[in-house]
Amino acid sequence: MADPxxxxxxxxxxxxxxxxxxxxxxxxxxxxxxxxxxxNGAGKTTLIHQITGHLKPDGGSLVYDGQNIANLPMQRRxxxxxxxxxxxxxxxxxxxxxxxxxxxxxxxxxNPLDLWANAYQDKALNDQALVYLDQVGLAERHSVEARHxxxxxxxxxxxxxxxxxKPKLLLLxxxxxxxxxxxxQRLLSLLQRFKGQIAMLLVEHDMDAVFSLADRVSVLVDGxxxxxxxxxxxxxxxxxxxxxxxxxDV
Amino acid sequence: MIPSxxxxxxxxxxxxxxxxxxxLALIPLASVLTGQSHWVPLCTQIMIFALAALSLDLVLxxxxxxxxxxxxxxxxxxxxxxILIKEGWGDTLLCLPLSMLVCACFAxxxxxxxxxxxxxxxxxxxxxxxxxxxFAAQSLYRYGGDDGLxxxxxxxxxxxxxxxxxxxxxxxxxxxxxxxxxxxxxxVQSRFGRVLLGARDNEIRMTALGYDVFRVxxxxxxxxxxxxxxxxxxxxxxxxxxxxxxxSWQRSGDLIFMVILGGVGSLWGAVAGAFAFMLLxxxxxxxxxxxxxxxxxxxxxxxxxSQGGLSRLLVLLHKDRGQGHG
Amino acid sequence: MVRCEVxxxxxxxxxxxxxxxxxxxxxxxxxxxLVFGVMDFINLAHGVxxxxxxxxxxxxxxxxxxxxxxxxxxxxxxxxxxxLLEHVVFRPLYQRSHLDQVLAxxxxxxxxxxxxxxxxxASPLSVPIPSWFEGAVLLGDGILYPLYRFVxxxxxxxxxxxxxxxxxxxxxxxxxxxxxxxxxxxxxxGVDVRRLxxxxxxxxxxLAGFAGALxxxxxxxxxxxxxxxxxxxxxxxxIGGIGSIRGAFAGALLVGLIDTLARSYMVDVLRLFxxxxxxxxxxxxxxxxxxxxxxxxVLFLRPQGLFPARGRS
Numbered sequence: 001m002a003d004p005x006x007x008x009x010x011x012x013x014x015x016x017x018x019x020x021x022x023x024x025x026x027x028x029x030x031x032x033x034x035x036x037x038x039x040n041g042a043g044k045t046t047l048i049h050q051i052t053g054h055l056k057p058d059g060g061s062l063v064y065d066g067q068n069i070a071n072l073p074m075q076r077r078x079x080x081x082x083x084x085x086x087x088x089x090x091x092x093x094x095x096x097x098x099x100x101x102x103x104x105x106x107x108x109x110x111n112p113l114d115l116w117a118n119a120y121q122d123k124a125l126n127d128q129a130l131v132y133l134d135q136v137g138l139a140e141r142h143s144v145e146a147r148h149x150x151x152x153x154x155x156x157x158x159x160x161x162x163x164x165x166k167p168k169l170l171l172l173x174x175x176x177x178x179x180x181x182x183x184x185q186r187l188l189s190l191l192q193r194f195k196g197q198i199a200m201l202l203v204e205h206d207m208d209a210v211f212s213l214a215d216r217v218s219v220l221v222d223g224x225x226x227x228x229x230x231x232x233x234x235x236x237x238x239x240x241x242x243x244x245x246x247x248x249d250v
Numbered sequence: 251m252i253p254s255x256x257x258x259x260x261x262x263x264x265x266x267x268x269x270x271x272x273x274l275a276l277i278p279l280a281s282v283l284t285g286q287s288h289w290v291p292l293c294t295q296i297m298i299f300a301l302a303a304l305s306l307d308l309v310l311x312x313x314x315x316x317x318x319x320x321x322x323x324x325x326x327x328x329x330x331x332x333i334l335i336k337e338g339w340g341d342t343l344l345c346l347p348l349s350m351l352v353c354a355c356f357a358x359x360x361x362x363x364x365x366x367x368x369x370x371x372x373x374x375x376x377x378x379x380x381x382x383x384x385f386a387a388q389s390l391y392r393y394g395g396d397d398g399l400x401x402x403x404x405x406x407x408x409x410x411x412x413x414x415x416x417x418x419x420x421x422x423x424x425x426x427x428x429x430x431x432x433x434x435x436x437x438v439q440s441r442f443g444r445v446l447l448g449a450r451d452n453e454i455r456m457t458a459l460g461y462d463v464f465r466v467x468x469x470x471x472x473x474x475x476x477x478x479x480x481x482x483x484x485x486x487x488x489x490x491x492x493x494x495x496x497x498s499w500q501r502s503g504d505l506i507f508m509v510i511l512g513g514v515g516s517l518w519g520a521v522a523g524a525f526a527f528m529l530l531x532x533x534x535x536x537x538x539x540x541x542x543x544x545x546x547x548x549x550x551x552x553x554x555x556s557q558g559g560l561s562r563l564l565v566l567l568h569k570d571r572g573q574g575h576g
Numbered sequence: 577m578v579r580c581e582v583x584x585x586x587x588x589x590x591x592x593x594x595x596x597x598x599x600x601x602x603x604x605x606x607x608x609x610l611v612f613g614v615m616d617f618i619n620l621a622h623g624v625x626x627x628x629x630x631x632x633x634x635x636x637x638x639x640x641x642x643x644x645x646x647x648x649x650x651x652x653x654x655x656x657x658x659x660l661l662e663h664v665v666f667r668p669l670y671q672r673s674h675l676d677q678v679l680a681x682x683x684x685x686x687x688x689x690x691x692x693x694x695x696x697x698a699s700p701l702s703v704p705i706p707s708w709f710e711g712a713v714l715l716g717d718g719i720l721y722p723l724y725r726f727v728x729x730x731x732x733x734x735x736x737x738x739x740x741x742x743x744x745x746x747x748x749x750x751x752x753x754x755x756x757x758x759x760x761x762x763x764x765x766g767v768d769v770r771r772l773x774x775x776x777x778x779x780x781x782x783l784a785g786f787a788g789a790l791x792x793x794x795x796x797x798x799x800x801x802x803x804x805x806x807x808x809x810x811x812x813x814x815i816g817g818i819g820s821i822r823g824a825f826a827g828a829l830l831v832g833l834i835d836t837l838a839r840s841y842m843v844d845v846l847r848l849f850x851x852x853x854x855x856x857x858x859x860x861x862x863x864x865x866x867x868x869x870x871x872x873x874v875l876f877l878r879p880q881g882l883f884p885a886r887g888r889s
Contacts, residue, residue, distance in 0.1 A: 052458065078460035090455045092448045095260060103448055106441050107460040113469075119441040120260060165460065316675050363876050370618050370674055374814045375875055381807055382868040389861020391854045499807065503620075503682040510679060540694050546687025553680040554668055 003066065005030045005169050005199045006051070006082075011060035013046060013223075020046045021057065022223035028169060033191070033200040035210045035231075038220035039243070044203045045087055047220065048173050051201070052084045053077050065168060079108065081168035085175055087203075089154040093147030097138055097157055100146050101129035104164035132160040136190060152183035159190065169199045176206045184209065211235070219243070259312065259515040260447055262435045267518040271428050278417050290416050291488070292532065297423045298484045300524035301430055303508040304517060305477035308434050310506065311515030312443060313470050314450030315365075318373045319380025320505050323353050323475050325387055325497025327482020332492035333393055335401050342405045342413070350479040356383075357475025361468045380499055387494035398493025405487055413487055423484050427521070430477050434517055437473070446470050507549060585719040590840050591833065596725050598832020599732025603787035605809040605816070605824040606739055607780020613819020613885055614755035614762075615773050617666065618674050620681040622784060623806025624688045629654045629785025630792040630801060631692060634701045643706035650789050651782055658781025662774060670773065685803065693799040700796030728790050735783065736825055743821050752776060756819030756885040808835075811871045817881025826883055831867055838863035 004027035013021035020043045028034045036044050049055040051062060053074035062070045064082055078084075092100055102125045106112050109125065119125065133139045136156040141149065146157060155175060162170055172191075176184050188209055191200065195213070204210050210217060211231045218228040221243045227234055234240055274293065281289035306320045327349040334345050360379045367375055393399045404413045413419050437443045449456040449463045456463050486492050495501070504527065512523025530548075534541035608622045632653040637646030665684060669677050705724045712720035743749040751772055755762045762769050788802070795801065812831050816823025842863050846855035874882060 054454075073462075074457045075460050075462045078458055084458055086455075086458075090452060090458070092451045092455060094451050095444070095448065099260070099444065103444060103456075104459050106444070112441060112461070113445060113466065114441045115443075116436055116440055118436075118439045119444045120439055122441075161459065310675075316678065318678065360872075363872050367875060367879055370612065370616070370818065371814060371875070371879070373618065373674060373678065374810050375872065377807065378811055378814070378868040378871050382865050382872075385861045385864035385868070387861070389858045389865070391850075391857040395857045395861070499803075503678075506675070507679060507682070510675070514675075540690050542686040542690035543694060546683040546685070546690065549683030549686070550665060550680045553672075553676050553683070554665075 002030055004028055005065055006201065007061075007063040008047075008051065009061045009063075011047070011050060011062070012058045013043075013050060013055065014058055020223050021050065023060070024220070024223070024225055025060075026218050026225060026228060028199050028201050029215075030168070030199050031196050032215040033195055033202055033213050035202045035204060035214035035217045036220055037204065037207070037210055037217060042220040043223040044220055045173055046223075048084060048171050048201075048203060051171060052082065078165065081166060082171070083162045083165045083167035083169070084171040085155075085158045085162050085173055087173040087177065089151070089158060091146045091149075091154055091157055091161070093145070095146060096142065097133065097144050097146050097149065098126060098129055098142040100157060101132050101160050101164050102126055104161040105129050105132075108165060129164065132164045135163065136160045137186060152179050155179060155183070156187070159187070163194075167198055169201065170194075172200060172202045172204070174203055174205060176204055176209050188212065260439065260444065262438055262517040264435065266522070267428075267431055267435070270518055270521055271424075271431075274424050274427075275421075278420055290420050292528075294416075294420050294423050294488055295485075296525055296528045297427045297521075298481050298488060299505070299508065299528060300521040301423075301427045301484070302478050302481040303505050303512075303520040303524045304427070304430055304434060305474045305481070306505050307509045307512075307515060307517055307520040308437070308474045308477075309467075309471055310509055311517070311520070312438055312450065313446050313467055315467065315471070316373050316506070317364075317376040317471075318499065318502050318506070319360075319376035319378070319383075320474075320478060321499070321501035322380035322383035322497045323357060323478035324482040324485060324501070325383050325492075325494070326356055327353050327479035328486040328492045328496050329387060329390070329393070329399075329482075330479070331405065331483045331486040332399050332401055333390075335403065335405055335486075336393065336399060340403065340405045341409065342407045345405045346480070346483050349483040350476045353479025353482065354472050354476040357478075358468065358472045361471040361475075365464055365467050365471065377499055377502070380497060380502055384494050384497045384499070387492075387497055394493070396494065398491060398495070401486065401490045401492070404490060405483075419488065423488075426480055426484065430480070431517060431521065434477075437470075438517065442466065442469070511552070582719075585715050588715060589719065589721060590837055592721060592725065592729065594833035594836035595829065596728050596732070596832070597836055598829040599729055599736070600787045600791055601805060601808055601812055601832055602732060602825055602828035603735055603783045603790075604805055605812040605828050606736075606821060607776075607783045608806075608809050609813040609816070609819055609821065609824045610752060610756065610776045611780050612813060614752060614776055615670060617670055618677045618681070619666070620678060620806065621661070621665075621684040621688070622780065622809070623802030623804075624685055625654060625658060625781045625784035625802070626788035626791075626805055627692065627797075627799070627802035628657055628688070629788030630703075630795070630797045631696060631701070631788075632785070633789035633792045634703045634797050637703060647789055651785055654785030654788075655778055655782050658778055658785075659774070661781075662777045666777065667773075689799045689803075696799075698799060700798040703792040703797060705793045722794075724793060728794070731786075731790055735786070739783075739821060748772070748775065753885070808867065811867055813881075815871055815874045815881060817884035819885035820881065820883050823881055823883035823885070827881075831870070834870060835863060835867055838866045 006028040009025050011021050011024040024047060036047065038044055046055065050057045053072060057070065061068065065080065069077055092103065099120065105125050105128045106119065130139055130142065133142055136159050138153060138156055138160060141153065149157060159175065175187060179187065184206065191213055202214060214231055216228060217231050217234040219226050219234060219240050226243060227237050227240050277293050278290055281287060302324050306317065309315045309317055330349040330352045331345045334340055334348065364372055364375045364379065388396050407413065413422065445456060445461050445466050449466060453463050485496065508523040508527045509520050511526050512519030531545065534544055604622065604626055608619065611617050611619050629650060632650035633647055636649040637643055640646045640649065665680060669680055709724040709727050712722050713726060715721050743752055751767050754765060755772065808831060812827040813824055815830065816827030839859060842859040843855050846859050
C-alpha cells in the first residue's frame with residue numbers, strides 16, 4: 001500500500017483547560033476521500049486549522065507528502081499543494097470572479113509577484129483561470145465582482161480557487177453548508193470527478209454527501225477520534241450512533 | 251479596514267492622470283502669460299506633496315495599511331539631502347539616490363516591526379516611528395536641532411546649479427511626479443499589486459493561496475518609502491531649508507487627508523487631493539490667520555458626510571451580502 | 577561620600593519627577609485605553625481634553641480666586657465639553673473604519689488647538705500654585721522638592737486606586753472589563769452599549785481634564801499642549817496593552833521614569849563629548865526617541881503589550 005499523503009499523529013490542542021484536539025491521529029491516502037464527521041464543537045475546524053497552519057498545535061506531529069510540516073507557515077504549506085477551502089466563504093470581494101481564480105493560478109505560476117507586467121490582461125493566467133471556472137460552472141460569471149455572487153456561487157468559486165492551486169490534498173471545511181439541493185448535487189459530482197486524482201479531507205454535516213463520497217470516515221467527538229472505518233461500518237458502529245448519529249437518522 | 255471601492259482600484263484610470271499631467275505642464279506658461287509668478291513655486295510645492303501622498307496611497311489605498319508616520323520618510327529624505335548639501339556633497343547624482351536609499355532602508359527596517367501588527371496597533375506604531383524621526387531630527391544639534399537647517403544652496407547637477415532655475419526645478423518635479431504616478435499604476439496592475447490589493451480585502455485568503463502577505467506588504471512599504479524619500483529630496487531643495495516639522499505627526503495627518511480627499515486607492519486622486527488640500531489651505535490662510543478653525547471642521551464634515559458616508563454604505567453592503575473573511 | 581549622597585538625592589528627585597510625569601500620563605492614558613479597548617475607537621482628540629482641562633482650570637481659578645472651586649468648575653466644564661463632543665462628533669464615528677476616526681479626530685484637534693489660540697492667544701497662561709501647597713519638602717542634605725509636585729503624585733495615586741476599585745469591584749466596572757476583553761460580547765450580555773460608551777467617554781474626558789488642571793501650575797498652559805502628551809499616552813497604552821488599566825498604569829510609570837532619567841543623565845553623558853548647549857539639545861531629542869524605541873521593542877517581543885486585558889489575545 002502507498003504511503004499516506006497526510007499523516008496526523010497524536011495532535012493536541014488546548015485552550016486553557018479545554019482540550020479541543022485530544023491526541024488525534026489519522027491518515028489520508030493519496031487516492032482517497034477521507035471524511036471527518038462529528039457534532040458541533042467536536043473540533044473539526046480546529047483540526048483543519050492545525051493541518052493548514054492557521055493554528056499551532058500544542059503537541060503531536062504532522063507529516064505531509066513525506067515531510068514534517070508542523071513548523072511551516074501557512075503559505076508554504078499551500079504552495080506544497082496542501083490546499084483548503086473555508087467554512088465561511090473566503091474570497092476577495094472587490095475583485096472579479098476571474099481575478100480571484102487568476103490569483104490562485106498566479107500563485108503557482110512562474111514569477112508570482114512580478115512588479116511590472118499587467119496581470120489583469122495576462123492571457124495565460126486568464127485562460128487557465130477560465131478552465132477552472134468552467135469546471136465549477138462559473139465561466140459565464142467571470143466578469144462579475146465576487147461579492148455580488150450568490151452564496152452557492154461563492155462556494156463554487158472557492159473550489160475553483162482551490163483547484164487552481166493544483167492541490168495534492170484538498171481540505172474541504174463544510175463545502176455544502178448553506179447550499180441548495182441543486183448546488184449540492186453539482187458540487188458532489190464535481191468532487192466525484194476528482195476522486196482518485198486529488199486526496200481530500202472532507203469535513204461535512206450533510207451525511208448523504210459524506211456517505212456517497214467518502215472512502216473512509218473518521219468520527220470526532222470532543223476532540224477525540226472515536227472511530228475510523230468505511231462509511232458502511234461507521235454507520236453501524238454503536239458508539240458512533242450513540243455519540244453522534246442519534247437514532248434512526250441514517 | 252478600508253472599505254472596498256470595488257474593482258476600480260485594480261484598474262486606475264489613466265485618463266485623469268494624463269489630463270492632470272498636461273495641465274501641470276502648461277502652468278509655467280500660464281504663469282508667464284498672466285504674470286502670476288507665484289504659481290510656479292506654489293505648484294512645485296504642491297506637486298512635491300502630491301508625490302508623497304501618491305506614495306502613501308500605495309500602502310494606504312491599495313495595501314489597506316493606515317500608516318500614520320509617512321511624513322517621517324519625507325523628513326528623512328529631506329535631511330539626508332540637506333546634510334549632504336551642507337557638508338559639501340550636494341550633487342543631485344549623489345543626494346537623490348542616497349535620499350531614496352536611506353528612506354527605503356528605514357521603511358524596510360520599521361516595516362519589519364510594524365507590519366507584524368494589525369489595525370490600531372499598526373497606526374500607533376507607525377506614529378511612534380514617525381515621532382522617533384521627529385525627535386531624532388531635533389537632536390541633530392550640528393544641523394540646527396529644533397530650529398532646522400537653512401541650506402547654503404540647492405543641490406547641483408554635475409557641478410552645475412541647474413536646479414536654481416524655478417522653471418527647471420518645476421519640470422524636474424513634474425517629471426518625478428509623473429514617473430512615480432506611472433510606476434505606481436503599473437505596480438497596482440501587476441501581479442504584485444493584485445496580491446497587495448487582495449490582502450487588503452482578505453489577508454487569510456491570500457495566505458491560504460500561498461502568498462507571504464508579510465513579505466508583499468514589506469516590499470510595498472519599502473517602495474512607498476523610497477518614493478517619499480524622493481519627495482523629501484525635492485522638498486529640501488525647493489524650500490532650501492529642512493526642519494523637524496517636516497516629519498511631524500500633523501504632517502502625516504495632512505498626507506492621509508490628501509489621500510482620502512482624492513479618493514482612497516485611485517492614485518491620480520492622491521495627486522488631485524494634494525492640490526485640493528493645499529489650495530484650500532492657501533485660500534483659507536489668505537482669508538484669516540486662524541484658518542485651521544475652518545479647516546478642522548471641514549475635515550470632520552467631509553469624513554462624516556461624504557467619503558466616510560459612502561464608505562459606510564459600502565461596508566454595510568459588504569455585510570449584508572454575507573461576505574465572510576475566513 | 578558626600579558626592580555619593582548628593583548623587584542619591586538628585587537621583588531621588590529624578591525618580592519623583594518621573595513618577596509625577598508618569599502619573600499625569602496615566603490619567604490621560606487610562607481614558608484612552610478604555611475608549612480604545614472597549615469601543616475600538618481611536619481618539620486623537622483625547623489630548624485636547626487635557627489641554628481644555630488646563631485652560632478651564634486657569635480661567636476658573638482666576639475668576640473665582642479659589643483653587644478648589646475653580647478646579648471643580650473646570651472639571652464640570654471638561655465633562656460638558658466631552659459629552660458634547662461625544663454626541664456631535666464621536667458617536668457617528670463608532671461604527672466607522674479606524675481611518676475615518678483618525679481623520680475626524682485629527683480635524684477636531686486642528687479646530688480646538690486653533691480655537692484656544694484664538695480665544696486665549698498663543699502665549700502661555702500661568703496658573704499660580706495654590707497657597708496651601710506652596711513651599712517645598714526637604715529631602716535631606718539641603719535638597720528641596722516642591723510640595724505641589726507631591727500633591728500631583730498623591731492625586732495621581734488616589735485616582736489610580738479609585739479607578740482600579742471602580743473597574744474591579746463595581747457592576748459597571750465589570751461591564752467595562754468584559755468590553756475590553758471581548759468587545760463583541762457586550763450587547764450579547766444585554767448591556768446598554770450606548771450608555772456604557774458615553775460613561776467611559778465621560779470618565780476619560782474628566783480624567784484627562786483633571787490631569788491637565790493638575791499640571792497647569794507647573795507647566796505652561798498653551799495651545800497644542802495636549803498633542804505631546806497624547807502621543808506619549810498612545811505609547812503608554814500600546815506598551816501596557818490596549819484596554820488594560822493595569823497596563824496603562826505600569827506603562828505610564830515606565831515611560832515617565834525612563835523619559836525623565838534618560839533626559840537628565842544623557843545630558844551628563846553627552847557633556848563628556850561635547851559642549852553644554854549641544855549636550856542639552858542632543859539629549860532632548862535622543863531621550864524622546866528612547867521611548868519610541870522602547871515601544872518598538874516591546875511590540876516586537878510582546879505584540880499584545882506587557883499587561884494585556886485579560887482574555888484578549
